Structure formats: structure tokens, C-alpha cells
Amino acid sequence: MATHKIAIIKGDGIGVDVVNEGMKVLDALAPRYGITWDYTEFPWGSDYYFEHNEMMPSTALDTLADFNAVFLGAVGHPDIQDNITLDGLLLPIRRRFDQFVCLRPSVLYPGVTSPLSGKKPYDIDLTVVRENTEGEYLNIGGFAYHGTPDEVAIQTSVFTRRGCERVIRYAFDLARERGKKNHVTSVTKSNALGFMTIWDRTFSAVAEEYTDIDTTSLLIDAACMDLVRRPEMFDVMVAPNLFGDIITDVGAIISGSLGLACSANINPDRSVPSMFEPTHGSAPDIAGQGIANPMAQILTAAMMLRHLGEDAAAAVVDAAVLQLLEQGETLTPDLGGSSTTERVGSAIAEIVSK
Helix, strand or coil: CEEEEEEEEEECCHHHHHHHHHHHHHHHHHHHHCEEEEEEECCCCHHHHHHHCCCCCCCHHHHHCCCCEEEEEECCCCCCCHHHHHHHHHHHHHHHCCCCEEEEEEECCCCCCCCCCCCCCCCCEEEEEEECCCEEEEEEEEEECCCCCCCEEEEEEECCHHHHHHHHHHHHHHHHHHCCCCEEEEEECCCCCHHHHHHHHHHHHHHCCCCCCEEEEEEHHHHHHHHHHCHHHCCEEEECHHHHHHHHHHHHHHCCCHHHCCCEEECCCCCCCEEECCCCCCCHHHCCCCCCCCHHHHHHHHHHHHHCCCHHHHHHHHHHHHHHHHHCCCCCHHHCCCCCHHHHHHHHHHHHHC
């Protein structure tokens, strides 16, 4: 019987609603697969910020180091600037535990309608590998003459050969593992941002070691256009931090709903915790109303299970979500249904328990 220590950060808004359902599903499958969950919940997020003027305590990262994974809902509040939210909680966790892979699949499932006309199930079936600890989000820079007409803002993007190579190599290995189109697409903007040629050169060098994998290199604007006009061409996409963030939002929308967009922040060697969170935000306008789609959080739970070595349990969770989507009877309003957040979570929990 495996015991997994999981740090729970429900966060803000619908994060609380969907994490509750994710935990319900994890608990329902535990007896069937001999899993013991050792949960510890932390009240970090916007409410904590309002009380303590910080998103999490200064000791938070040392505390999280003792866990196998972090299961996160969503963080954010309209009264707190987004950069405070990110720099105060999400980004420090990603950096401290070197979660250099942000893995975000986009799949058009049966029973889901894409806003792109004529797309059938699995016409869209891609995974984005986003570099997660360098690039534009490293937060190196600052302001001069703040608040004056002469104000200057500087932000430095940091790209290292090591950082580029390890995430690009991960993408090639993933393409082999998927065994679908055996294709990796690199996304940059090196025609205008010359420093990004370090990414292009590294991509070319790594590609030479994977002669079984086809490759394409696109600029970010062309990549976004192709995601809309011919998403079938993509298998695995790999991109620096900022561009990975952009194309995964596009991928989530064209595959039907942000409510299905799962995500993982991964350190592949498992010596430190990885963090699992859906792509969607905290959506405070619908929090507590019982209409948030918990499927993204539940699919994120499947990603966490797989990372923890519980492959069979992960497959059952994925299949349970697919079953509900195909049946089309127990869905939240974003997918055209009338079921509540709790009802959808309970239906998936019932399936996985059997």
C-alpha cells in the first residue's frame, strides 16, 4: 500500500470548489488501488494576503519540501494585482523545486464542441511543454523614476543553454512516449528577439539526436494562427515560458473549455514535490455558485497520479471523465449541461470507485 503526502492549497474563488471535487475523486479510488492519501491543507492565497500582507508565510517553501506533491486549485483576487499573486505564491514554488516542465495537454474530447467549425473528436490532440523556471517570468528588473512622467521599466529575460536543453529534450522524449505523430514544434520569436536564437540553436542540436522525430520551428504569431486554422498538425509543442503560457490558453479554448484544461508543474526526478493545478483562474464571479467545472482539476489529479507512479489509477480517472463527456448527461453549464460542480465530482467519484 502506497502512502503519498500531498499538500493541499485550495486557494481562492472556484479553486476551493474544484479542489474539493478533486479530493473526492482521489479518495474514492484510494481503496481500489491500495493508496493512502496523507493530506495537509494550507490556507494560503488571497485571504491569507489580506490578513498577513503575503500570499504565503516565509517558511512555506521549507514546509512544502516534505511533501510528494502539491495539489493546487487557483489563486487570484480582483483586489490584488496579478503580479503579487504570481510572485508571492506560484512562481516561488516553481523555482524552489525546479519544476522546469509545465505540461499542458489540449484534447478535443467526444461530446465537446470546439469553437472551430468542423472539428471532430481528437482532431485536436496536442501537449505543450512549457519551460517553467527561466525566460520572461524570472522577474529580474525593476523601475526607475517610479510614478513620474519619466518612469522607466526594465524586465530581463534569462535563457540558459542548460535550461533550454533539458526542457527541449523532455519534449522529444514525450513525443516518443506518445507515439502519435512523432513530431515536435518549437515556438520562439527569434526574428525580433535575437537572444532567443540560443533556444533555436539548442533545439536544432537536440533534434539531431532524435532522428525518428520530425520537427518544425514556428514564430509565436504563426504558431497561434496555426493552432486556430490547422490544429491537427500539432503533436508536442515546446516553448519558452511566456510563449508557452500564450499557446496553452489558445489550446484550451479551441479544445472546448477552460474547464477541461489540466496542468502540471513537474520536476522529473521526483526528489522534490511537483505541483498540479488546472489552467483556469479563480473566477471569483462564480465562486460558490456550484457551476464551476471540476473536470480540469480532476484531470489534473490524474496527472498527479501518473507522476506518483499510480498509472492504473490515473487511467481510470481519465476514462471516467471521458465517460461523462460522451454520455453528455452530467455536465456543468460551460459544456451545455445543468449539473452542479458537486454533482459532476460525485459522478466521477462513483465511476472510479467501481
